[in-house]
Amino acid sequence: MDTQIEPRTAGGEEIHTEEIMVNMGPQHPSTHGVLRAVLTLDGERITGVDCDIGYLHRCFEKVSEKLTYPQIIPYTDRADYLGGMTNELAFVLTVEQALGIEVPRRAQFIRVIMSELQRIHSHLIWFGTFGLDLGATTPFLYSFRDREVISDFFEEVSGARMMYNYMRVGGVRNDITAAWVEKVREFLRRFPAYLQEYDDLLTGNPILKARTRGIGRIDAATAIAYGASGPVLRASGVAYDLRKNDPYLVYDELSFEVATATEGDVLARYRVRLKEMRESARLVQQALEGLPEGDFLGKAPRIIKLPPGHYYGHVEGPRGEVGCYIVSDGDRRPYRLHWRAPSFVHLQLLPIMAKGHFMGDMVAIIGSIDIVMGEVDR
Amino acid sequence: MALALAAPALAGGNLYTRAQQLFLDLGLPPWIFAILVAAVKVALILVFILLNVLFLIWLERKLGGHLQNRLGPVYTGPFGLLQTVADALKVLVKEDVIPAAADRWAFIVAPFIAFVPALMIWLVVPFGPGLQARDLSIGVLYVAALSGLIIPSLLTAGWSSGSKWSLLGAFRAGAQLISYEVPLLLAQLAVVVWAGSLSLNDIVRAQQQGTWFILLQPVGFIVYLIAAIAELNRTPFDLPEAESELVAGFNTEYSGFRFAIFFLTEYANLLTSSAIAATLFLGGWSGPWLPPFVWFLLKTYVFVFIAMWVRFTLPRLRVDQLMNFAWKLLLPVALLNVVVTGAIVAL
């Protein structure tokens, strides 16, 4: 990772070269939204990256101060628009914890099912777009075929394919039906075959390996120092997963493995996410098996007022630790709400990962972090 | 002079000679006839290329669709066959945007520098026995020289666009095309050595008498296949226009009609490379039962199919990997192939 530009010589004379500045984004096919990265290039080699964000800033935190707690739930969907269920979950868990509400067991199982389906859903999109970033167009179509099925599941329970507004303080909005459960089971039966297709298409490809191995490497110490979480942290060899390390809902009753890798490069993050899809499918399977009868929406006060104080709740979202920090002054509206967005934190690692690599690696690295600009800018 | 030309014509009496005789009878000088014949040939080749390119674009989308779990174009015409026509019409009526930062004249000229050589190559391609515009004795050399002309075009396009993305794409294009030209030519050279002639027609005849060169030159064919796909800027070697990295590379700033010309050139080149591959390695127009022209088309489309299949399967290489592959693997293999071929022929 020597970023020093070596002097080039021709016939004994030094050739004068200049770095060029290139604006990557905010309109660029591979910045996954409106990220603007100002690149300093020495030929094709990246010597510096400066991220400019904020193009999608929608004042989520400011708006939340004007809304009552139930009104905020749909807004959380829009922070990380590919992880709506886990975002809502982070918010309602924080509120429930502040109120001291016990959630019915059935609702907890439903929440687990939705979170894990959401994780598969989000990772499928990541898989497709990551393939696109590397120039393979076909995996995108395959992964979207399967993602459609999960979108249909969500649509059936919540009425929406992306912005669900499904979680409620005290439970979930709608119960799941036996027919729905059967459809999900059917999907899970086919899912291993899908994953095999992805492996055949992309994972075993020598070009993919050549493009990703050793690229954008960060070690465990750097990942921790920069607050990385989720697949980015786990690919660097730190087995930190909130579902294990701070179990919420009924995760401590279900058995699953935390996907890890030690290399910390793009390929490691790729493998971790693929493994996570497998584990999530297992989790959904178990949750469906153990789904108890009962209420799907427990008792919650009609008007939700949080006792004065600070509250922080977090869940393991598809991209990492989604945190919700609420400051209450006892009103129906939060006094202050802050959203810990994993993509926002991970984007800081981009300059470190990209330095010294080629222009073509830049898109692989951005793809491997799996950013969602809605969450970065909030 | 005129009589000397007419004498064998009267004896032969096919369409060509009868037409020639008619001209001479009318008292017109023979060069007018020569120009007319050339014009008809050019028109026929142009129609052939344009029709094929229209079909190729449709095929690429249809094939891509089926490889990717979707249908491809279906609504315009039977099997969506008219989709390309619709697209062409749309592109032609779009605004012709020339960026303010562009080097105006170079920007305007660049697409044509690419397009004209792509058509000129077809001068020597043998469609069938005698179905050839001109049987140059240096056919292979001519093809190589003209296919090299795309590099200045792409460099001009990238440079004159006045955009950094275009410039990066142009640099990549220049480096890549020059690198892959070398193994491409060496692969062709081995065939030339084997056939003992630079004329494409002679090469086909040599295969007609012996076996197809793909059997005698399997290494050469593979080198040609890879290098040709790289020359065509197609995935996995589509770095000059890698849309996920460089937006669209050298043609980022092009729109409307000029973009269409680049697009057309790309597919014309695909057709050219396929035709050359069919001629050099798959026996050209030779084959049993079917008419030669059909054989020629079939063989061309085999190569086209391989190129499209590869495109929808593989991810893209990186710049340095691309260069390493060309110089460190493809070039030595191609060189060795030429040496071995030469040794076998000499023995």
Place this chain on the structure above:
Amino acid sequence: MSRPVSLVPFVPATRMQDAEALARAARRIEEAAARLDPKLELQPQVRTDGWLELSVRRESLLEVARMLRDRLGYDYLLLLTGVDWEDKGFQVVLHVQNLSSGERLVVTVNIPRDDPRCPSVTSIWPTANWHEREAWDLLGIRFEGHPDLRRILMKEGWIGHPLRKDYQDTRPPRERLPRPVR
């Protein structure tokens, strides 16, 4: 770039209700603080949601942060943000965690409203960089010693800090188009 990579083992999580673990963590912090500087008088409080809260004076934040990371292993900064308490001033809130033991801690710093300065902890937890930029952008808390304190979410040249409670939008009101007549 071949530094060794360690795999942090799983630890039994400190459940939020585990009062014993909380008390133990609080004691460790008190002891370490007393060793560092007895004048600090750090008293971790247990918050209702099970987090330890440690209120630190602005001047000693850097010192305490370094102690937390180096001595007590709070190596992971979850988030850093600010709260505008209007006449009571601003509060900078840091959520930190010890990844290997699972201990978690909230560090709060109260700063006066008329002098919104706070030492930057970017040198201790590099991830604080953007969090601090965001807090500066939206709340106007000036982090001293930050390497690159620019606006991050709002555009350059924006007037005011929108998350302040007294923020007034200084832009002229946008002209509204008349509603379309049905």
